[in-house]
Each structure stands twice: as structure tokens, then as C-alpha cells.
Amino acid sequence: MSGKPKLTYFNGRGRMESIRWLLAAAGVEFEEEFLETREQYQKLIKDGVLLFDQVPLVEIDGMKMVQTRAILSYIAAKYNLYGKDLKERALIDMYVEGTADLMGMIITFAFTPPKERNLALIIERATTRYFPVYEKVLKQHGQEFLVGNRFSWADVQLLETILMVEEKEPTVLSKFPVLQAFKARISNIPTIKKFLQPGSQRKPPPDDQYVATVIEVFKKD
Amino acid sequence: MAGKPKLYYFNGRGKMESIRWLLAAAGVEFEEEFLETREQYEKLLQDGYLLFQQVPLVEIDRMKMVQTRAILSYIAAKYNLYGKDLKERAMIDMYVEGTTDLMGLIIVCPFLSAENKEKQHAVIIQKATNRYFPVYEKILRDQGQSFLVGNQFSWADVHLLEAILMVEEKKSSVLSEFPLLQAFKARISDIPTVKKFLEPGSQRKPVPDDKYTETVKRVLQMNF
Numbered sequence: 001m002s003g004k005p006k007l008t009y010f011n012g013r014g015r016m017e018s019i020r021w022l023l024a025a026a027g028v029e030f031e032e033e034f035l036e037t038r039e040q041y042q043k044l045i046k047d048g049v050l051l052f053d054q055v056p057l058v059e060i061d062g063m064k065m066v067q068t069r070a071i072l073s074y075i076a077a078k079y080n081l082y083g084k085d086l087k088e089r090a091l092i093d094m095y096v097e098g099t100a101d102l103m104g105m106i107i108t109f110a111f112t113p114p115k116e117r118n119l120a121l122i123i124e125r126a127t128t129r130y131f132p133v134y135e136k137v138l139k140q141h142g143q144e145f146l147v148g149n150r151f152s153w154a155d156v157q158l159l160e161t162i163l164m165v166e167e168k169e170p171t172v173l174s175k176f177p178v179l180q181a182f183k184a185r186i187s188n189i190p191t192i193k194k195f196l197q198p199g200s201q202r203k204p205p206p207d208d209q210y211v212a213t214v215i216e217v218f219k220k221d
Numbered sequence: 222m223a224g225k226p227k228l229y230y231f232n233g234r235g236k237m238e239s240i241r242w243l244l245a246a247a248g249v250e251f252e253e254e255f256l257e258t259r260e261q262y263e264k265l266l267q268d269g270y271l272l273f274q275q276v277p278l279v280e281i282d283r284m285k286m287v288q289t290r291a292i293l294s295y296i297a298a299k300y301n302l303y304g305k306d307l308k309e310r311a312m313i314d315m316y317v318e319g320t321t322d323l324m325g326l327i328i329v330c331p332f333l334s335a336e337n338k339e340k341q342h343a344v345i346i347q348k349a350t351n352r353y354f355p356v357y358e359k360i361l362r363d364q365g366q367s368f369l370v371g372n373q374f375s376w377a378d379v380h381l382l383e384a385i386l387m388v389e390e391k392k393s394s395v396l397s398e399f400p401l402l403q404a405f406k407a408r409i410s411d412i413p414t415v416k417k418f419l420e421p422g423s424q425r426k427p428v429p430d431d432k433y434t435e436t437v438k439r440v441l442q443m444n445f
Binding site: 051052063065066067069073074077078087089090091094097098101129130133 | 272273274282284286287288290291294295298299307308310311314315318319322352353356
């Protein structure tokens, strides 16, 4: 049955958040079902809805899609956020893989025992491996968007990443003036601006309850 | 300068192996430059070749591409191994993400301690037989076709064959409960480009040995 895409995940960011961002940026309304109990999860598995027994799950266009990158690529292509040709798509893919790697470090942060957490490494990677790349890309072509002079998935994911890192270290963009301007500019795009306002489906940073829920739902018998 | 794609990586499988498989399956000849010293790596960094300071690096169609998935997606699309439309592409993407996760468990093995290697070995076999192989067996059974998606050879088939062979190297009988995957393996291995890649003398790399592990650690200065 067609209609709005339906997202099944925990009531928190995790790997689903990038999908929420992209749908919102594309101006696509979506529904959400939140995983709260182990029984819900086991029912999803029994019903054969989770291809690899994992969430995120997004029901969209008659498909039960899993695997975050597959879902994001489909949404980007469907809503024209994937460049105009194969080469632009290659650039967008490279850029989103970079931001995905950086966000991946933050996603696992909440599940790492406090003693083993390495915030310094995240900030170091952000400021020496990732942000300089995007600063340079923008500076070199002087355009508003990362690829092809047009808003794309790469811009959405970079903004999401910047905001996530800033939550850990508010001054992290201090040496990246072009990224500061980028952040302001992309945040002002109407669909994004709406997503950044209170009351949207954007989720807050993970708290103890979120972590406890995930652990409980996935715990092995 | 256009011409054959050029791959920069260690002389071993790692994350580059899936790229070698896909190019070979597509019948595309490629060149390789092997990283053997820290100096080589530092020169690539200095010359600005490595967007995120990482390999794999593939020079193709005048781009210096990094990030394994980006490279694989580009090759698949360019050589018509990505399905005929957006929905087939979505299926292929889902399936390769699964085999990527499975192979990812194996790729880290050389870098684990002896004790963790044993634990990881058990995880690999368990996940292969309980989570991943049943999915692909079922897809083949439900569709009754020769290939995973759209009745046409695609990246998903190449990736699954690669994953099957890698897991079989860990446990040779791992396909014993999966008759359709056994038939799939035989069938895909027989495709001329794939068959050629499976023969000795091809650019396919062997199972990682100590020398490979030591080279990677030295070049990337991995201190563990």
C-alpha cells in the first residue's frame, strides 16, 4: 500500500536519523513506529519484515527496505538529490561516505563504556580529516552546494554531521569559515529550517533511556 | 589521463578485493600499484591523492576515487551491473550491504589477537549460516532465477560469490544446508569473466598472511 514512507526504529537518532534528515530535506512526510520492547522486535523478525534481522526498516513504494545506505541512496535518487549524472553521483557518494564514517564514530559513542570513550579522537578526525576536505571543496569551486551547484544528499548529510559534532564541541567550526557559512545557508533552506524547529521529527541526542532501550530490545536470550 | 583504472592498495585483499572482483566480472582490465612502505603512503597523502587519508584509491575516468562503496557503485553503474531501474538498484544495494557486513567480519580477522580470532571465527560461521546465507538462499528459491535481481547478472551476484568463497575458506562445508547457493556458486563461477578471475595468475589476491598484516600495520602505523 502506497502512501507516506513508514520508518521503524527506536525513538532516537541512531542509524535512522540520517534517513529522517534526508526525507525532511526532500519535503517528504513520513510516519514512524517506535521499537520499545523485545517482543515488538521478535514479532518483526517472525513476520519476516527484517531482511537481515536488523533495523532501520523503511517501508517505501511497496518495498520493505533495510540497510541504511541502500535506503538513503534510494531516497536521494527518487527525490533528485543525487546529482545529474554518474560522475556527480560518484562525488556525492564519496562525500557522504566520509560524513557517514565521522557520524559512525558518534553513533557508537553512546554505546561505548565511558572509560573507553574517546571524544578527543572524534574531534581530531573532524578537524583534521573530514572538515578540511569539505572546507576545501567549497572554497575551491566557490559554489553554494558541495556538488554540481545544486542541493544534494551530500549537503544534507554534511549539515547533519556538523551539528552532531558541534553538540560534542561547540567551537569545532572555529577554523572553518566556509563551513560556518555553509551551515547557516543550508539551515535556512525551508524544508531544513522546518526540520530544525521544535516539534519536528528530528530526534534529540541519545540519553540513558535510549541506550537502555536499544540494549534491552537486542539483548540475547 | 583515461585508460585502465589504476588501483592503489596493499598487495592483498582487504577492502580493495571487492573492487578487483567487480572490475574483473565486468571484463575491465586494471593496473595496480602496491603500497609497501610508509614513505609511499606519505607521498600519496602529500600529493593530495587520498581525500580522507585512506585507501582504497582507484583512479578511474579522471577521478581519484576513494571510499569502497562509492567506487563499487560507480563501477556497477558504469558497466551495467546495477539493475535496470531504481527499484532494482535498491534491491542490489540492500543485498550488497548484507554481504559487505558479512565480509567485513572476515576482513578484520588478520588484525585480531589469536584469542579474538577464534571468537571471531565462530561469529563469522554463525552469522553466515543464521543471518546471511538463509536470506540469499530464500531469494533464489522464491524467484527461481539464475541471478539475485531482475533475472540479470549484477553486482549483487558478484559480491555474493565473493562472500561465499571467503566464508568457505574459514569452513569448507558452510554451504551444506544451502543447495541453491551451491548451485549459484557453481553457476556464477562459470561465467567467463569470473572463471578467468578464479584461475591462477589472475589479479585475485590470496588469503591474508602475516606478511600482508605486517605491511598494513607498518604503512598505516597501526599501533596494536
